[in-house]
Amino acid sequence: MASAALTFVRRLCWRLPCGIRPAQAVCVPAIHLHMTAATMQVSQKDFQKAQEQLKLLKKDPGNEIKLKLYALFKQATEGPCNAPKPGMLDFVKKAKWDAWNSLGNLSQDDARQKYAELVSSLVSAESTRQKKEASPEEGRHDGYETLIVTTKNNITKIMFNRPDRKNAINHQMYREIIKALEEAGKNDSTIAVITGNGDYYSSGNDLNNFANVQPGEMEKMAKDGAVLLKDFVGHFIDFPKPLIAVVNGPAIGICVTILGLCDLVYASDRATFHSPFSQLGQSPEGCSSYLFPKIMGLAKASEMLLFNKKLTAAEACAQGLVTEVFPDSSFQKEVWARLEAYASLPKNSLAVSKQLLRSMEKEKLHAVNSRECEVLTERWLSDECVNAIVSFFQKKSKL
Ligand SMILES: CCC/C=C/C(=O)SCCNC(=O)CCNC(=O)[C@H](O)C(C)(C)COP(=O)([O-])OP(=O)([O-])OC[C@H]1O[C@@H](n2cnc3c(N)ncnc32)[C@H](O)[C@@H]1OP(=O)([O-])[O-]
Numbered sequence: 264m265a266s267a268a269l270t271f272v273r274r275l276c277w278r279l280p281c282g283i284r285p286a287q288a289v290c291v292p293a294i295h296l297h298m299t300a301a302t303m304q305v306s307q308k309d310f311q312k313a314q315e316q317l318k319l320l321k322k323d324p325g326n327e328i329k330l331k332l333y334a335l336f337k338q339a340t341e342g343p344c345n346a347p348k349p350g351m352l353d354f355v356k357k358a359k360w361d362a363w364n365s366l367g368n369l370s371q372d373d374a375r376q377k378y379a380e381l382v383s384s385l386v387s388a389e390s391t392r393q394k395k396e397a398s399p400e401e402g403r404h405d406g407y408e409t410l411i412v413t414t415k416n417n418i419t420k421i422m423f424n425r426p427d428r429k430n431a432i433n434h435q436m437y438r439e440i441i442k443a444l445e446e447a448g449k450n451d452s453t454i455a456v457i458t459g460n461g462d463y464y465s466s467g468n469d470l471n472n473f474a475n476v477q478p479g480e481m482e483k484m485a486k487d488g489a490v491l492l493k494d495f496v497g498h499f500i501d502f503p504k505p506l507i508a509v510v511n512g513p514a515i516g517i518c519v520t521i522l523g524l525c526d527l528v529y530a531s532d533r534a535t536f537h538s539p540f541s542q543l544g545q546s547p548e549g550c551s552s553y554l555f556p557k558i559m560g561l562a563k564a565s566e567m568l569l570f571n572k573k574l575t576a577a578e579a580c581a582q583g584l585v586t587e588v589f590p591d592s593s594f595q596k597e598v599w600a601r602l603e604a605y606a607s608l609p610k611n612s613l614a615v616s617k618q619l620l621r622s623m624e625k626e627k628l629h630a631v632n633s634r635e636c637e638v639l640t641e642r643w644l645s646d647e648c649v650n651a652i653v654s655f656f657q658k659k660s661k662l
Pocket residue numbers: 324325326327328427428429431432466467468469470471492515516517518539540543545548655660661662
């Protein structure tokens with residue numbers, strides 16, 4: 264059962280990003296009769312230009328936008344949805360049909376207009392992003408695709424940088440975080456800071472990590488995943504300098520549990536803390552099964568780790584997981600001013616003091632990490648876990 268369901272996930276993941284290519288996949292039929300020749304010409308020209316521009320986009324705009332484009336294209340070229348509704352189990356066709364059908368009686372002229380506007384906003388967002396990337400931030404480290412890593416004013420900042428995926432952590436990002444921690448541990452910086460780019464801190468493990476699994480390779484996927492996770496958490500346990508989490512928005516799963524291994528956690532009042540392991544058929548990691556009861560007491564830890572309770576920033580602070588909460592409007596300014604002051608303190612004194620606070624627990628934490636990864640290896644092969652992931656990809660469940 265588990266393997267059949269994952270095969271389905273693989274099919275969906277392959278088809279959703281590539282399957283909806285509005286400008287390329289659907290040919291443009293004859294122009295509409297109810298418009299005047301002049302409006303028709305201008306609108307049709309813009310519409311065709313938009314289709315050409317769409318093909319030139321370098322970055323995948325994501326399934327939601329692709330569905331919108333698909334729907335507007337169909338409406339613009341064929342009018343209101345007249346196709347028969349696909350069966351419930353044909354998820355991709357159903358998502359496309361729903362998007363088209365949701366446009367109701369929008370006129371073809373308006374659909375063309377909206378299509379052109381949407382493409383224009385995507386083109387301009389891409390051009391802004393490219394300009395930003397062309398003038399790299401001072402002190403930026405090379406060699407990262409999923410992170411922005413900089414060292415400035417004695418601070419190495421490791422920023423999750425997949426904002427269009429809510430900073431979900433894919434395999435590449437796990438490996439890059441490991442590399443960034445190794446660099447930050449050895450370089451001249453006094454402290455290291457982890458934060459997120461965009462509205463989320465991170466939505467946790469990227470569920471696509473489970474998607475591209477061939478039938479018969481599930482056990483290998485689970486074992487390899489556990490090896491990577493153990494190494495990832497191990498680098499947090501062994502990190503030699505003060506490590507500070509700047510939680511700019513909602514945090515989910517693995518990026519919540521590893522907060523217990525950070526030395527300070529500063530949070531915006533927009534942040535939330537959610538570790539929905541049983542909901543996903545999984546189990547706690549990041550040493551949270553040991554550290555959360557120590558930090559907040561067994562009763563509160565159980566509410567979070569067994570029963571998926573999502574905490575507000577204020578609740579997380581009251582329970583000791585977060586050091587201090589700041590209003591979102593002044594969050595970056597206040598926190599970075601404070602961090603710059605900390606980073607001017609004597610570097611070696613901070614490092615040895617951190618070791619005094621943490622070193623007695625290190626052996627225990629590595630043992631907990633190993634055990635948590637063993638349990639997760641089994642969980643990832645369970646029907647409970649596979650069904651939860653399939654359900655996410657069917658868009659039936661969001662947290
Ligand atoms: C390894 C050890 C064990 C780990 C444990 C954990 O971390 S457990 C915790 C595991 N984490 C979860 O279970 C969280 C699952 N995610 C969610 O429940 C929701 O996405 C949300 C509540 C985070 C944001 O809802 P929203 O309506 O504000 O935004 P949106 O949904 O439109 O998101 C934009 C795009 O990003 C995509 N994307 C986002 N996160 C993930 C992800 N983790 N994975 C993959 N994709 C993800 C999303 O599909 C969408 O893509 P599309 O359609 O444009 O191609």
